[in-house]
Amino acid sequence: MEKKEFKEKVYSELAGLTKALANPYRLQIIDLLAQSSRTVEEIATQLDVSIANASQHLQTLKGAQLVSIQKEGHYVHYRLADEKVYLVWKSLRDLGIERFAQIERTLKDFREQKNSFQSISIDELIEKVRQENVVVLDVRPEKEYRAGHIPQALSVPMEHLSERIAALPKDKPVIVYCRGPFCVFADEAVEQLQKQGIKAWRLEEGFPDWKSRNLPFHMA
Amino acid sequence: MEKKEFKEKVYSELAGLTKALANPYRLQIIDLLAQSSRTVEEIATQLDVSIANASQHLQTLKGAQLVSIQKEGHYVHYRLADEKVYLVWKSLRDLGIERFAQIERTLKDFREQKNSFQSISIDELIEKVRQENVVVLDVRPEKEYRAGHIPQALSVPMEHLSERIAALPKDKPVIVYCRGPFCVFADEAVEQLQKQGIKAWRLEEGFPDWKSRNLPFHMA
DNA sequence: TAATTATTCAATAGAATTATTGAATAATTA
DNA sequence: TAATTATTCAATAATTCTATTGAATAATTA
Numbered sequence: 001m002e003k004k005e006f007k008e009k010v011y012s013e014l015a016g017l018t019k020a021l022a023n024p025y026r027l028q029i030i031d032l033l034a035q036s037s038r039t040v041e042e043i044a045t046q047l048d049v050s051i052a053n054a055s056q057h058l059q060t061l062k063g064a065q066l067v068s069i070q071k072e073g074h075y076v077h078y079r080l081a082d083e084k085v086y087l088v089w090k091s092l093r094d095l096g097i098e099r100f101a102q103i104e105r106t107l108k109d110f111r112e113q114k115n116s117f118q119s120i121s122i123d124e125l126i127e128k129v130r131q132e133n134v135v136v137l138d139v140r141p142e143k144e145y146r147a148g149h150i151p152q153a154l155s156v157p158m159e160h161l162s163e164r165i166a167a168l169p170k171d172k173p174v175i176v177y178c179r180g181p182f183c184v185f186a187d188e189a190v191e192q193l194q195k196q197g198i199k200a201w202r203l204e205e206g207f208p209d210w211k212s213r214n215l216p217f218h219m220a
Numbered sequence: 221m222e223k224k225e226f227k228e229k230v231y232s233e234l235a236g237l238t239k240a241l242a243n244p245y246r247l248q249i250i251d252l253l254a255q256s257s258r259t260v261e262e263i264a265t266q267l268d269v270s271i272a273n274a275s276q277h278l279q280t281l282k283g284a285q286l287v288s289i290q291k292e293g294h295y296v297h298y299r300l301a302d303e304k305v306y307l308v309w310k311s312l313r314d315l316g317i318e319r320f321a322q323i324e325r326t327l328k329d330f331r332e333q334k335n336s337f338q339s340i341s342i343d344e345l346i347e348k349v350r351q352e353n354v355v356v357l358d359v360r361p362e363k364e365y366r367a368g369h370i371p372q373a374l375s376v377p378m379e380h381l382s383e384r385i386a387a388l389p390k391d392k393p394v395i396v397y398c399r400g401p402f403c404v405f406a407d408e409a410v411e412q413l414q415k416q417g418i419k420a421w422r423l424e425e426g427f428p429d430w431k432s433r434n435l436p437f438h439m440a
Numbered sequence: 441t442a443a444t445t446a447t448t449c450a451a452t453a454g455a456a457t458t459a460t461t462g463a464a465t466a467a468t469t470a
Numbered sequence: 471t472a473a474t475t476a477t478t479c480a481a482t483a484a485t486t487c488t489a490t491t492g493a494a495t496a497a498t499t500a
Contacts, residue, residue, distance in 0.1 A: 003404055004268070006326065006330050006404065007248070007402065007404075008244065009323075009326050010316075010323055010326055010327070010402050011244035011245075011247050011248050011402070012244045013316060013320055013323050013326075014244070014247055014312055014313065014316045014323070015242055015243050015244040015246075015247055017312065017315065017316055017320075018238060018241050018242040018243075018247070018312060019239075019242040019456095019457090021238050021242075022235055022238040022239040022241075022242040023235050023238075023457090023458085024228070024231035024232045024234070024235040025231075026235075027231050027234055027235055027238070028227070028231050039476080039477090040476070040477060040478090041476070041477085048224070049459085050459075050460075050461095051476080051477075051478095052459085052460075052461080052462090052477085052478080052479090053458085053459055053460075055476095055477060055478060055479090056458085056459085056478085056479095058477095059478080059479095060457095065319050065320065071467090073467065073468065073475095073476090074466070074467040074468060074475060074476050074477075075467095075476065075477085076476075076477065076478095081319065082315065082318065082319060084311070084314060084315040084318055084319070085315060087311050087314075087315070088308070088311045088312055088315050090311075091304070091307050091308045091310075091311045092234055092237065092238060092308055093234065094304060094307075095237065095302065095304040095305060095307070095308050096230075096233060096234045096237055098302065098304055099285050099301065099302060099304070100233055100237075100285065103229075103230055103233050103234070106226060106229050106230055106233075107230070110226050182227065182230050182231070184223050184226065184227075239486095239487090243487090243488090259446080259447090260446070260447060260448090261446070261447085269489085270489075270490075270491095271446080271447075271448095272447085272448080272449090272489085272490075272491080272492090273488085273489060273490075275446095275447060275448060275449090276448090276449095276488085276489080277488095278447095279448080279449095280487095291497090293445095293446090293497065293498065294444095294445060294446045294447075294496070294497040294498060295445095295446065295447085295497095296446075296447065296448095441500100442499100442500080443498100443499080443500070444497100444498080444499070444500090445496100445497085445498075445499095446495100446496090446497085446498100447494105447495080447496085447497100448493105448494080448495070448496095449492105449493080449494065449495085450491100450492095450493080450494090451490100451491085451492095451493105452489100452490085452491085453488100453489100453490095454487100454488085454489095455486100455487080455488075455489105456485100456486080456487070456488090457484100457485080457486070457487085458483100458484080458485070458486090459482100459483095459484090459485105460481100460482085460483095461480100461481085461482085462479105462480095462481095463478105463479080463480085463481105464477105464478080464479065464480090465476100465477080465478070465479085466475100466476090466477085466478095467474100467475085467476085467477100468473100468474080468475075468476100469472100469473080469474070469475095470471100470472080470473070470474085
């Protein structure tokens with residue numbers, strides 16, 4: 001094989017893979033599937049697009065081998081094909097956050113509005129948990145918690161938060177986490193907690209970031 | 221700002237960034253600029269495309285803030301805007317190599333043909349250098365060597381390799397590196413060295429990968 | 441000032457991508 | 471077997487992306 005032909009093959013393959021990622025809905029799908037597997041309908045609902053359209057995007061991702069499927073009854077469950085797919089999304093996300101005033105401003109504005117502008121890092125979380133002076137809340141839907149969560153975290157899905165605030169210890173601050181830096185559950189939870197007089201921060205990143213650092217996690 | 225509007229903004233920005241990368245020529249440009257800055261003409265020559273076309277691709281990358289420019293005389297020098305841009309490319313590349321039989325096969329075929337199928341990792345290189353029983357060759361163009369290279373490496377650009385083989389110690393094996401896993405210089409160098417009876421391997425990755433691991437490097 | 445050089449711009453035609461629509465498929469239940 | 475359900479497919483029009491061409495710009499040199 002000639003040099004040029006070789007290069008063309010390799011870079012075209014990789015550009016194809018990149019193209020499959022290059023769409024806002026498909027990036028959202030990657031972010032969702034990083035939490036837990038999902039059916040076509042669940043994804044369509046989350047993205048607020050038609051089922052046919054969600055299916056089309058999923059076909060694109062499957063064609064690029066970024067996601068894989070498992071059939072069960074007449075449901076098709078989609079999942080990420082590889083942990084490395086998440087790492088690509090993470091590196092894109094981190095580049096975006098660092099370089100684009102647009103994104104950083106958008107994030108900051110949103111959080112100020114929710115009073116959750118003080119966010120903490122995974123390292124800070126580890127340190128505070130070690131000192132046993134915080135409560136950690138996972139506010140994602142229960143299915144995602146079951147698919148994997150930070151060891152000491154309690155599952156309190158957003159829709160149950162208000163009724164369970166009373167049961168939280170008043171003397172310990174709370175750290176809330178959810179899907180990732182673009183997930184708003186944690187911001188809304190911090191807002192609610194602060195209104196009830198409980199000190200609360202959000203974790204900057206989400207559970208998949210914890211997992212991708214090879215930190216221990218629990219399932220079920 | 222509403223939740224939905226917020227999500228749309230953020231994911232659209234990131235999809236835009238991804239789209240700017242999603243083209244075989246533009247990925248090649250990223251790979252080249254990771255070695256050293258370049259003018260439009262140099263890039264056009266390397267990619268074997270027209271200057272206007274190269275300029276157009278560079279405009280796309282610049283629009284997405286993936287590269288930045290520095291004007292000098294009537295030359296425009298392009299460089300990567302951020303180390304994180306390389307990390308995105310690296311993660312895409314690693315996903316591609318791991319997941320696509322296509323790419324792996326293409327790489328393997330090419331290397332078998334060049335007798336350089338035995339490649340070594342950066343960790344193995346470090347260990348061998350520590351034991352002082354190898355010679356390390358950087359076979360990239362001199363400009364790229366000057367912009368940054370592995371500390372103990374000698375600069376032997378491909379076009380001077382044949383004339384400088386005689387001066388190499390016959391008793392030490394040689395490790396050759398170049399731009400990265402898709403760069404064929406190292407494969408061709410290994411082929412030439414083996415023909416002269418010198419034991420030689422290629423480094424699996426390239427100099428930018430060494431740098432991105434925050435290992436020490438020399439300049440000029 | 442005129443000529444040269446490196447780069448960018450603008451217009452264009454062909455190709456690819458997108459969301460929408462409605463029909464087709466395939467697994468389950470009545 | 472017929473009806474139901476989740477998903478996929480196929481066709482379409484609107485938009486976006488691409489390489490090419492030739493002209494425009496801006497920095498340098500004659």
